[in-house]
Amino acid sequence: MTVCTVAVDAMGGDRAPGEIVNGVLRGVEELGIEVLLVGREEEVTPLLPSPLPSGISVLDARDVIAMDDEPASAVRKKKDASIVRCAQAVRDGLADAMVSAGNTGAAMAAALLRMGRIKGVARPAIAVPLPVPGHGYQLLVDAGATTDVSPEWLVQFAIMGREYARVRLGVDEPTLGLLSIGEEPGKGDELRKLAYPLLQAVPGFVGNVEGRDFMRAATVDVVVTDGFTGNVALKSLEGALRSLASLVFKVFESSPEARAAGDVVMPMLLDAAEAYDPELTGGGVLLGVAGVCVISHGSSSANAIFKALSVAADAVRADVPERVREAIANAR
């Protein structure tokens, strides 16, 4: 089996390049992959051991797309940006996948413009795993790639999400739900009402789901929605979980008895809370482009990058783009 090579955006994310390089060093050592680190050579190379460890090479890219740059035009204007060169490396066969913790929109635009779209896919979607305590994960599709969508595009998101769920969740026949404001078919805005009957033709579709069905067992494997709603939902969950964690800490600090109880319970709670750490999910996968693109959280640590590399390698080995292409072609 050939070794999987991942192009990593060394300059993307709040903690780049240091944490990115650390994650890469661990990934190359533990995952049996090779990495092409893409970024300003003079900033990246000093962070690497000398001589360069086997399996790591550096591709010099002079520009960086900032978090607040307008994605599509930045990709066009900054042709030598690390994120653009990563996507180009996949297109040119220098790498099998890309990972970036940089500007999400730019990662999407770079992948779309450089790798190209899978035939029949109007717009890509980001599939993000949400932890379901005791039951693995649920996929949210789209978590923010395409904000304005048509009912037909939601159907494509469902087909792509279902196919990827087979790989990421290990479920043979994943179930799908359309995120709406009520379970009944007539509930929702015009988009949801128009999408519902179209989704009924997609295998595994069980109907509408609500916000309360996130991260719960016995709901659905894949929650389908537009990128705007999906991103709001994702960030709301993150915010709510942080708020809940801070409430728990406050309770355990509220009295000597509570502190004593906390000493006993807190280690167990912290262990359990690891499942909710977005750093450990490995980031979202961009579905619908003709290559593997993993988009990590902007604040990714070395651990998050390591997980993202693992997700990217798994997607390459499972040939996710080809599976998505087949699923879309079969549905046409």
Add this chain to the structure above:
Amino acid sequence: MPAETHVERGPLGPEEAFALVRERLAEILDIDETRITRESRFSEDLEADSLALIELVEALEEELGERTVGFSVDDEDLADLVSVGDAVDYVMARLQVASADS
């Protein structure tokens, strides 16, 4: 003379430019080419968003850049391109500029 910059395939005429724009746009929007006329408006008639237009521009630059050295599209001009006909006229104008500069 402009023709000397057009390697192998010769200069691009307006009809050929329209055919190229229509073909690429149909691929990007995944629609039938027959839906696309010179009068088609990107947003209102074809539901092409800004990203689709940038995909079109990239495709045209790749294709036409091979034929005419220096062919490029200025992103700031994109807002003025309302219809397919506008895009074809713009492509022809930029090809002339590129030819004159080379």
